Amino acid sequence: MHFPAIEDFYKRLLFLLPFATEFPSDDRRFSYDAPMQWQYIYPHCGGSDQSPISLNAHKVIPIGLPPLHFGLYDEPFDDLLILRNNGHTVEFSVPTTVYGERPYITGGLLGDFYEAMAVHFHWGSSQQKGSEHLLNGRRYDLEMHIVHRNTKYQSDEEARNQTDGLAVLAVLFKVVRSNYLHYQPGLNEILGSLLHLSDFNSSYTPAAFLTLGSLLGNLDRGNFYAYQGSLTTPPCSPVVLWHVFAEVLPISHLELPKFWQLRDRRGRPLINNFRPLQSIKRRQVFQRRSPEEYFWT
Numbered sequence: 001m002h003f004p005a006i007e008d009f010y011k012r013l014l015f016l017l018p019f020a021t022e023f024p025s026d027d028r029r030f031s032y033d034a035p036m037q038w039q040y041i042y043p044h045c046g047g048s049d050q051s052p053i054s055l056n057a058h059k060v061i062p063i064g065l066p067p068l069h070f071g072l073y074d075e076p077f078d079d080l081l082i083l084r085n086n087g088h089t090v091e092f093s094v095p096t097t098v099y100g101e102r103p104y105i106t107g108g109l110l111g112d113f114y115e116a117m118a119v120h121f122h123w124g125s126s127q128q129k130g131s132e133h134l135l136n137g138r139r140y141d142l143e144m145h146i147v148h149r150n151t152k153y154q155s156d157e158e159a160r161n162q163t164d165g166l167a168v169l170a171v172l173f174k175v176v177r178s179n180y181l182h183y184q185p186g187l188n189e190i191l192g193s194l195l196h197l198s199d200f201n202s203s204y205t206p207a208a209f210l211t212l213g214s215l216l217g218n219l220d221r222g223n224f225y226a227y228q229g230s231l232t233t234p235p236c237s238p239v240v241l242w243h244v245f246a247e248v249l250p251i252s253h254l255e256l257p258k259f260w261q262l263r264d265r266r267g268r269p270l271i272n273n274f275r276p277l278q279s280i281k282r283r284q285v286f287q288r289r290s291p292e293e294y295f296w297t
Contacts, residue, residue: 045236050278051229052132065288073213085197087265091120114148125271142173165239186214194258222290
């Protein structure tokens with residue numbers, strides 16, 4: 001006889017066993033070894049409106065979205081950053097600026113103001129590129145996410161229960177054969193700190209006071225894709241308004257391998273920390289281009 005419910009129970013049990021002693025109370029209880037199994041612990045991961053997706057300039061809706069407005073993005077933080085290897089990525093919480101408020105964004109698909117809360121990265125390995133989103137069928141080497149929370153919600157938990165709770169800016173990077181640092185001063189500080197973050201749960205504080213905008217360098221901020229999606233890590237809450245920039249920034253071939261030297265909580269190389277592509281289904285994907293692009297095309 002066939003008992004689907006019992007089979008499902010054992011699938012969940014087998015998936016949970018490796019974490020039974022490792023993650024007694026950790027909300028980050030997941031592994032990139034088997035992302036298709038996340039849904040057994042986090043139901044949203046098997047639901048609708050999931051991210052990342054493949055973005056294609058020929059399959060989007062080119063409408064006149066308003067530009068993104070970057071409030072306080074170019075104002076210095078009032079504190080130094082604390083970078084951390086959390087076992088899944090390199091991350092840092094966004095401090096307030098010298099004006100006592102965090103940087104924020106509005107515009108694009110956003111009907112409210114969203115303040116920046118955290119930044120983290122996704123990458124591949126020496127054998128595989130590691131961006132989460134694909135642009136025109138191509139996966140790139142590195143992807144940076146700047147996570148923002150709608151200011152009308154008081155906590156991350158509240159925001160994760162609202163379809164307009166979060167907004168994420170995604171920037172993709174491609175390796176170039178170059179021995180010099182490109183004009184991305186904030187990113188260069190982070191890259192220079194990676195050697196101090198090899199071990200799980202290690203942290204490091206760069207000496208420079210930075211701005212959030214310094215992570216973007218000379219990025220064309222007016223050209224982006226936008227769609228409704230989800231967190232790309234558990235709990236995969238479908239509450240994210242994504243804005244993925246169409247311009248891909250350069251990163252030196254000497255810098256990218258520093259990510260591959262990091263270790264996860266099991267002491268293994270922290271590589272290929274990107275989620276597989278998710279189905280777009282009937283979702284609308286928009287693209288905003290800079291006015292000069294419309295003029296020439």
